Amino acid sequence: MPAVNAGSKVVAIDGPAGSGKSTVARAVAARLRTDYLDTGAMYRAVAFMAMRSGVDPEDAEPVARLARAMTLEVADRVMVNGVDATIEIRSPEVTRAVSAVAANPEVRAELGRRMREWALERSGGVVEGRDIGTVVFPGAPLKVYLTASDEERAQRRSQEMLDMHYDEVAADIARRDHVDSTRAHAPLAVADDAVVVDTTTRNVDQVVELVLELAAKAGLG
Numbered sequence: 001m002p003a004v005n006a007g008s009k010v011v012a013i014d015g016p017a018g019s020g021k022s023t024v025a026r027a028v029a030a031r032l033r034t035d036y037l038d039t040g041a042m043y044r045a046v047a048f049m050a051m052r053s054g055v056d057p058e059d060a061e062p063v064a065r066l067a068r069a070m071t072l073e074v075a076d077r078v079m080v081n082g083v084d085a086t087i088e089i090r091s092p093e094v095t096r097a098v099s100a101v102a103a104n105p106e107v108r109a110e111l112g113r114r115m116r117e118w119a120l121e122r123s124g125g126v127v128e129g130r131d132i133g134t135v136v137f138p139g140a141p142l143k144v145y146l147t148a149s150d151e152e153r154a155q156r157r158s159q160e161m162l163d164m165h166y167d168e169v170a171a172d173i174a175r176r177d178h179v180d181s182t183r184a185h186a187p188l189a190v191a192d193d194a195v196v197v198d199t200t201t202r203n204v205d206q207v208v209e210l211v212l213e214l215a216a217k218a219g220l221g
């Protein structure tokens with residue numbers, strides 16, 4: 001039987017924190033009448049579950065075991081083992097712990113498998129993350145890499161994180177950028193065939209329209 005290419009109708013949207021990925025991916029999915037998957041929420045859910053179960057997020061094997069065993073649903077709400085973790089996965093504690101979880105190769109393998117399963121069940125979708133175009137769906141017909149200046153990204157995030165100061169948010173983003181781009185497994189990188197879009201001076205609607213034009217050209221409209 002020929003291997004089914006789970007990514008044949010996937011729009012892959014990658015980029016660093018605060019580049020506008022989630023907002024853009026959600027809007028593009030709605031316009032294409034397809035589903036949207038926030039893969040960062042999946043890594044956050046594993047970090048959340050580890051902390052809740054008293055497992056050190058740096059402790060690779062127990063965290064991987066937990067990732068393989070857990071039930072996980074990422075849609076409007078994020079449900080982990082039946083617990084609604086939608087709010088908690090955005091906490092500063094989870095945000096601090098998630099880089100270690102995302103650097104764990106066995107967790108990446110397990111979550112990558114679940115991402116492909118998600119796309120197969122829907123025959124496509126809009127998937128947003130760090131390694132979606134490079135590792136998870138290398139055959140995706142459209143790969144977009146969103147960027148924005150460091151200042152702009154920190155501004156955006158500090159508007160979302162009301163309980164954190166700008167300086168704190170900027171330092172946290174810089175730390176995560178560094179860890180995400182220098183880790184050994186599936187680091188944040190631009191796929192050779194990705195379209196790089198700088199969102200610093202573009203508003204959400206402009207970026208969404210641009211991605212929809214690219215999707216139409218890729219035969220996904």
Ligand code: DC
Pocket residue numbers: 017039040041043044098099102128129130131132176180
């Ligand atoms: O996009 P976010 O901030 O919610 O992502 C949370 C963390 O998960 C971030 O530090 C990078 C990591 N991540 C990843 O390594 N690969 C993905 N496909 C998505 C997120």
